[in-house]
Amino acid sequence: MRLPDSVTGSFLVVLGAAAAYGGWLLPPVPGQPVGPNVFPLVIGSGLALCGLAIVFGIGHSFEEEEELIPLEDGQAAAAPPPQGKLYGLRALLPPALLLFYVLAADRLGFIITAAIMVYVTSTALGAKWKLALPLAALSPFAIHLIFGKLLRVPLPAGLLPTPW
Amino acid sequence: MLKTLIEAFALISTWEVIIAMFAASVYGLVIGSLPGLSATMATALLVPVTFYLSPIAAIATIVAASSMAIFSGDIPGALLRIPGTPASAAYADEAYAMTRKGQAELALGAGVWFSAVGGIAGVLSLMILAPPLAEIALSFSTFEYFWLALLGLMCATLVARSSPVKAIAGMFLGLLVSCVGIENPGGVPRFTFGLTDLFGGIEPIPALVGVFAVAQVMRAMLTPEPPPLPRRKFGSIMAGQWKLTKKYHWQMTRGNIVGIIIGVLPGAGADMAAWVSYAMSKRFSKEPEKFGTGHVEGLVEAGASNNASIASGWVPSLLFGIPGDTIAAIAIGVLYMKGLNPGPTLFTEKASSMYAIYLMFIIANIMMIPLGIAMIRIAAYILLAPRSAIMPVIMLCCAVGSFAIGNNMFGVVTVAAFGVIGYVMEANGYPVAAMVLGIVMGTMVEQAFVTSLIKSDGSILPFFERPVAAILAAMAIGALLWPVMVWVWRKVKPPQAAAATSR
Numbered sequence: 158m159r160l161p162d163s164v165t166g167s168f169l170v171v172l173g174a175a176a177a178y179g180g181w182l183l184p185p186v187p188g189q190p191v192g193p194n195v196f197p198l199v200i201g202s203g204l205a206l207c208g209l210a211i212v213f214g215i216g217h218s219f220e221e222e223e224e225l226i227p228l229e230d231g232q233a234a235a236a237p238p239p240q241g242k243l244y245g246l247r248a249l250l251p252p253a254l255l256l257f258y259v260l261a262a263d264r265l266g267f268i269i270t271a272a273i274m275v276y277v278t279s280t281a282l283g284a285k286w287k288l289a290l291p292l293a294a295l296s297p298f299a300i301h302l303i304f305g306k307l308l309r310v311p312l313p314a315g316l317l318p319t320p321w
Numbered sequence: 322m323l324k325t326l327i328e329a330f331a332l333i334s335t336w337e338v339i340i341a342m343f344a345a346s347v348y349g350l351v352i353g354s355l356p357g358l359s360a361t362m363a364t365a366l367l368v369p370v371t372f373y374l375s376p377i378a379a380i381a382t383i384v385a386a387s388s389m390a391i392f393s394g395d396i397p398g399a400l401l402r403i404p405g406t407p408a409s410a411a412y413a414d415e416a417y418a419m420t421r422k423g424q425a426e427l428a429l430g431a432g433v434w435f436s437a438v439g440g441i442a443g444v445l446s447l448m449i450l451a452p453p454l455a456e457i458a459l460s461f462s463t464f465e466y467f468w469l470a471l472l473g474l475m476c477a478t479l480v481a482r483s484s485p486v487k488a489i490a491g492m493f494l495g496l497l498v499s500c501v502g503i504e505n506p507g508g509v510p511r512f513t514f515g516l517t518d519l520f521g522g523i524e525p526i527p528a529l530v531g532v533f534a535v536a537q538v539m540r541a542m543l544t545p546e547p548p549p550l551p552r553r554k555f556g557s558i559m560a561g562q563w564k565l566t567k568k569y570h571w572q573m574t575r576g577n578i579v580g581i582i583i584g585v586l587p588g589a590g591a592d593m594a595a596w597v598s599y600a601m602s603k604r605f606s607k608e609p610e611k612f613g614t615g616h617v618e619g620l621v622e623a624g625a626s627n628n629a630s631i632a633s634g635w636v637p638s639l640l641f642g643i644p645g646d647t648i649a650a651i652a653i654g655v656l657y658m659k660g661l662n663p664g665p666t667l668f669t670e671k672a673s674s675m676y677a678i679y680l681m682f683i684i685a686n687i688m689m690i691p692l693g694i695a696m697i698r699i700a701a702y703i704l705l706a707p708r709s710a711i712m713p714v715i716m717l718c719c720a721v722g723s724f725a726i727g728n729n730m731f732g733v734v735t736v737a738a739f740g741v742i743g744y745v746m747e748a749n750g751y752p753v754a755a756m757v758l759g760i761v762m763g764t765m766v767e768q769a770f771v772t773s774l775i776k777s778d779g780s781i782l783p784f785f786e787r788p789v790a791a792i793l794a795a796m797a798i799g800a801l802l803w804p805v806m807v808w809v810w811r812k813v814k815p816p817q818a819a820a821a822t823s824r
Binding site for chain 2: 189196197199207253281300
């Protein structure tokens with residue numbers, strides 16, 4: 158997900174300009190010189206300026222390269238992971254699963270949704286079914302016990318209510 | 322004073338607090354020792370649990386978990402050369418070199434001992450610095466608060482190990498996030514896009530969980546799993562630590578002081594303290610050539626430093642609501658929820674609660690020694706847990722925890738969104754800590770700014786008229802111009818250097 162500075166910078170310019178414009182449109186407080194519009198105006202303009210500076214590479218020289226610890230002979234280098242075209246998209250799996258939770262939890266209930274989330278995450282991180290399946294079966298109950306039972310968070314029961 | 326102290330003892334000697342501290346300590350030790358799970362993440366995931374605890378117990382869990390996690394990051398650093406938390410990254414190489422020389426006990430022992438000492442030094446700084454500063458802060462008006470907040474935000478961008486422009490951009494992003502909602506000077510819906518869920522604004526806590534926990538799971542998806550820890554028998558862990566303390570007492574003190582200063586600076590936390598202290602130790606050492614070959618001196622100084630920063634990070638947080646580091650940023654959220662709103666009056670009105678916080682810090686750092694030794698001995702078993710078993714549980718905790726904060730699903734959406742934002746920012750060199758600071762401080766900055774503007778009738782002059790405000794303003798503007806000056810200086814310097822060599 159390493160994007161060129163010109164892309165992230167331009168995005169910030171657009172976002173900053175939109176924020177400033179959005180702030181400018183807000184109604185002022187009658188009889189007051191300043192209202193809810195001032196702060197977004199200032200922030201938005203600042204953000205847009207920063208974005209411009211980033212596009213032009215100002216401040217780039219301050220950036221330190223991340224210190225990668227070189228591998229020693231004692232530590233066998235892990236085989237480079239398979240780098241397919243879609244490999245980078247795997248990073249989007251966790252937020253996607255959270256959105257799945259939002260959509261499905263009320264209908265399926267906490268236990269089933271959570272089990273699916275755990276199974277998918279675990280498999281994506283390279284677990285065999287021997288680990289992923291028991292984990293998916295047990296961890297939702299453990300979490301439910303802590304949050305639902307002890308802390309009284311109203312977790313949706315859905316199709317499969319818990320025994321307690 | 323004595324009466325408050327007794328009251329404070331009464332506050333912390335309940336079963337709830339004792340159990341909460343113990344459980345949070347174990348939790349912090351485990352999370353800190355697992356590579357990829359940071360102390361900030363440990364604290365963020367604790368927040369939903371703190372909702373259901375009394376105020377003192379809630380703070381106890383944060384204090385205990387964060388102190389323990391910072392120490393416990395040293396364990397995989399020394400044994401695997403993989404720091405458990407970013408705060409241990411500065412000296413993981415050194416500690417691992419010691420392990421290879423057969424001095425694992427000494428390295429880990431130094432980790433426990435000097436962490437505990439550093440932690441206690443940090444609490445002392447909190448006890449000594451905070452009350453007199455509170456006296457001064459009582460006379461602050463919104464002008465001073467505005468400059469102070471601005472100074473805090475600028476500090477965070479100065480100390481970031483990244484481009485200051487990107488850090489400032491990150492800070493503005495955070496401030497922009499805090500603009501959302503109807504809690505603004507006009508009470509009109511701002512940037513809500515007609516969504517009722519956004520009317521209440523974006524809660525800082527789910528945003529922090531997203532940035533620190535979900536983003537970490539996302540990164541784990543693309544990085545290879547760390548190797549398992551070889552099992553080994555340890556000799557006595559505390560042997561020789563007293564000798565080290567006497568030999569390196571000056572380095573230890575310097576580490577403590579640097580850690581305290583960096584902790585107080587907004588936005589800079591334990592990892593920065595460790596880097597600076599390790600570098601200082603090498604710079605001022607009598608035997609710098611030994612650094613990198615398994616020399617304990619840097620470990621002493623940096624270990625003493627990163628734990629000292631944890632407690633001193635609470636100084637600006639308790640006084641002004643300006644977080645000293647990312648852990649304190651989360652703590653501020655909890656303080657507000659528990660009715661202990663940060664501000665100078667905390668030290669007069671809720672003095673016993675403040676004393677209770679000091680006491681808990683001291684107890685946590687003393688507990689660190691036995692618990693830390695136990696943790697070192699069983700670390701090999703804990704680190705056997707594969708990442709594919711831990712990360713899914715973290716995901717569940719994120720989902721349930723963010724739901725629990727407001728008992729609505731919008732929190733979960735926030736967590737997911739900020740996971741993506743945090744991941745993209747980190748990958749492109751935008752410091753996440755600066756954004757976090759912006760989110761946490763946004764409302765306060767805006768209130769101070771707009772109230773000041775209304776008071777001054779739109780004029781800028783009163784911002785500089787009060788003496789303290791003028792000093793703070795000068796500092797804030799200096800901090801703002803500092804990167805520009807460095808940049809100009811660098812631009813000017815090369816011709817001179819070229820001229821010097823040609824002569």
